[in-house]
Amino acid sequence: MTLAPESGGAARASEFERGVGTSPEKLLVPVLSAFWDEDRSWSLDVYRRHEGYEGLRKALAMTPDDLIAYVKDSGLRGRGGAGFPTGMKWQFIPQGDGKPHYLVVNADESEPGTCKDIPLLFANPHSLIEGIVIACYAIRSSHAFIYLRGEVVPVLRRLHEAVREAYAAGYLGENVLGSGLDLELTVHAGAGAYICGEETALLDSLEGRRGQPRLRPPFPAVAGLYACPTVVNNVESIASVPAILQKGKEWFRSMGTEKSPGFTLYSLSGHVTSPGQYEAPLGITLRQLLDMSGGMRAGHRLKFWTPGGSSTPMFTDEHLDVPLDYEGVGAAGSMLGTKALQCFDETTCVVRAVTRWTEFYAHESCGKCTPCREGTYWLVQLLRDIEAGKGAMSDLDKLNDIADNINGKSFCALGDGAASPIFSSLKYFREEYEDHITGRGCPFDPAKSTAWADRTEVNA
Amino acid sequence: MTTTPEGVSLGMPQLPAPAYPDDVRARLEADAREVVARYPDSRSALLPLLHLVQSEEGHVTRTGMRFCADVLGLTTAEVTAVATFYSMYRRGPSGDYQVGVCTNTLCAVLGGDAIFETLQEHLGVANGGTTEDGKVTLEHIECNAACDFAPVVMVNWEFFDNQTPASAKRLVDDLRAGVQVEPTRGAPLCTFKDTARILAGFPDTRDGAVEASGSSGPASLTGLRLAKGENPARVVHPRGGSAMNAPPQDTAASDPSHPAGPVTEEGE
Numbered sequence: 001m002t003l004a005p006e007s008g009g010a011a012r013a014s015e016f017e018r019g020v021g022t023s024p025e026k027l028l029v030p031v032l033s034a035f036w037d038e039d040r041s042w043s044l045d046v047y048r049r050h051e052g053y054e055g056l057r058k059a060l061a062m063t064p065d066d067l068i069a070y071v072k073d074s075g076l077r078g079r080g081g082a083g084f085p086t087g088m089k090w091q092f093i094p095q096g097d098g099k100p101h102y103l104v105v106n107a108d109e110s111e112p113g114t115c116k117d118i119p120l121l122f123a124n125p126h127s128l129i130e131g132i133v134i135a136c137y138a139i140r141s142s143h144a145f146i147y148l149r150g151e152v153v154p155v156l157r158r159l160h161e162a163v164r165e166a167y168a169a170g171y172l173g174e175n176v177l178g179s180g181l182d183l184e185l186t187v188h189a190g191a192g193a194y195i196c197g198e199e200t201a202l203l204d205s206l207e208g209r210r211g212q213p214r215l216r217p218p219f220p221a222v223a224g225l226y227a228c229p230t231v232v233n234n235v236e237s238i239a240s241v242p243a244i245l246q247k248g249k250e251w252f253r254s255m256g257t258e259k260s261p262g263f264t265l266y267s268l269s270g271h272v273t274s275p276g277q278y279e280a281p282l283g284i285t286l287r288q289l290l291d292m293s294g295g296m297r298a299g300h301r302l303k304f305w306t307p308g309g310s311s312t313p314m315f316t317d318e319h320l321d322v323p324l325d326y327e328g329v330g331a332a333g334s335m336l337g338t339k340a341l342q343c344f345d346e347t348t349c350v351v352r353a354v355t356r357w358t359e360f361y362a363h364e365s366c367g368k369c370t371p372c373r374e375g376t377y378w379l380v381q382l383l384r385d386i387e388a389g390k391g392a393m394s395d396l397d398k399l400n401d402i403a404d405n406i407n408g409k410s411f412c413a414l415g416d417g418a419a420s421p422i423f424s425s426l427k428y429f430r431e432e433y434e435d436h437i438t439g440r441g442c443p444f445d446p447a448k449s450t451a452w453a454d455r456t457e458v459n460a
Numbered sequence: 461m462t463t464t465p466e467g468v469s470l471g472m473p474q475l476p477a478p479a480y481p482d483d484v485r486a487r488l489e490a491d492a493r494e495v496v497a498r499y500p501d502s503r504s505a506l507l508p509l510l511h512l513v514q515s516e517e518g519h520v521t522r523t524g525m526r527f528c529a530d531v532l533g534l535t536t537a538e539v540t541a542v543a544t545f546y547s548m549y550r551r552g553p554s555g556d557y558q559v560g561v562c563t564n565t566l567c568a569v570l571g572g573d574a575i576f577e578t579l580q581e582h583l584g585v586a587n588g589g590t591t592e593d594g595k596v597t598l599e600h601i602e603c604n605a606a607c608d609f610a611p612v613v614m615v616n617w618e619f620f621d622n623q624t625p626a627s628a629k630r631l632v633d634d635l636r637a638g639v640q641v642e643p644t645r646g647a648p649l650c651t652f653k654d655t656a657r658i659l660a661g662f663p664d665t666r667d668g669a670v671e672a673s674g675s676s677g678p679a680s681l682t683g684l685r686l687a688k689g690e691n692p693a694r695v696v697h698p699r700g701g702s703a704m705n706a707p708p709q710d711t712a713a714s715d716p717s718h719p720a721g722p723v724t725e726e727g728e
Contacts (some may be wrong), residue, residue, distance in 0.1 A: 276682025
């Protein structure tokens, strides 16, 4: 197997050379997920037993500026997709400007394939709340919001309870732990709109409007919520901060790579033997994750996969050894995104998969920008025809052309996301599109792709 | 023709929506004050208030939108613009239980399409339709952040993981028969109206609702169990549910040409 040279320290490299490099005990590092298997893992008591709110005490002992510098030095990068350095985002908040500052946590996890923040908040909501208190102390904010997508009521329940517990214990409210910090935390449930995961659309939505992206600049750090300086961070980014404070930035930097340090949640899904959450240092490969977890489902092989949700260009089995960090995935022509590793085997029709994703983008386009609103509509028309065997060869170039006219030509990244599966699937699977056209229909049997296709006790 | 205002088609705008009865309005106004107090700017309360009026009538009515407008000092046009943007606000009467089948790519491929077709046939309703008994509204939904539990069905936004056409049929039959149904992740089901009240920001006060269904679903623990040294074959298999006692899973190593298989490339 190949491994990026920077994928671990010297000790780890020598383990790989000895051939024990695929042992999950060595490759995985449960931090946020370390006690998800304990009874009442979501409660304050259990969180405290696992050093909960100890990172906060260390943070409050620093000055806010030192704290921002510390998080910056740790190298933590945004876990919501773009990978922007978290500490730098905090530093951009102007200080002494006399305006209120806000922290808004983006918990609108809706990118197809992405399923990390929801299990994290369900099992360990206090890691987010502790991170919020730390972040608000750093950026001098006295009001934070968790914008949670509405369609996950079980998570909303636990957030309500965790926030109640945190207020009662003095981690929220007036004069947090005697530090002088006053902090209100509001849990806000969305109402069903993928676009609200885009940070400026999220802010409009939180202001009680239709969730439509804003033109930037000004960036939220200058004019965000109520036109005040605002930090918008992903759940996992903020939830990672307490462990960095508690265990130290050197500890954090000892994992992952130089430019992508630390641990993160990888979400394995699709035609794999063991779908689920895998917390590992950045830079692990899909091959390593599959090797330790039983691989693809028995008797099948990997055909295509996404490194970070449907908006990240798809990969094939050629990319099994790409280090899953920001640079590695970027160099291979995609994006790390949300680390949503959706794996599809050879029974899956790529045209069907891309058509469905495109229908999603068309449905979720907010309608503000013409290229995205009209382009996604026409992509769906063409793809449905092709999938049904009614397409023409010229449609393939037309698909590429329309995607090109969406990509980079809208206010937000939803348009770029819609173009990604089109470009990448045409790059790797153009023949399969052609087969649909020349063969006048789809050559795949969807029944073979189902989770129960290979079960003997068919209960379908 | 008819002389009622509703029947006249003169291109006239609709009359203003009737207000809530006084007792209902007084009760909702008290709730609304609590919601508005959470925000520095009252307009931020609009989404929760729309959830609140939905919890009153089961969908967002013109009366409900007028109430939101009155409370927040907005026009009904401003409120309508927001209410029609978000997919969780219903525009018309629907069932006590909203059954949403994920048909985004991953769930669809793993069986969501088959489940959705089966349920349409079984219930005799199309997408968005409600059964005659008013119990179940069926719709297909987008990715709900549970791909490691695919295929997923949501009922009133509680998780029913790893579904099959057969299990989904049993689920809707139980809902229609009034059997208490428990999600794989979430609390024992309440009605759609009760759910909407939680979404408005009023915590679920039922005993045991927060702890129901345990700390995590099995798939969420896959990596953690491996990291603790459990052999993947002994890991409780999230798909089947009965794999605890099943023989070890075949792995992709059984397919020599399989590029993703364990150890095949290791010796190279």
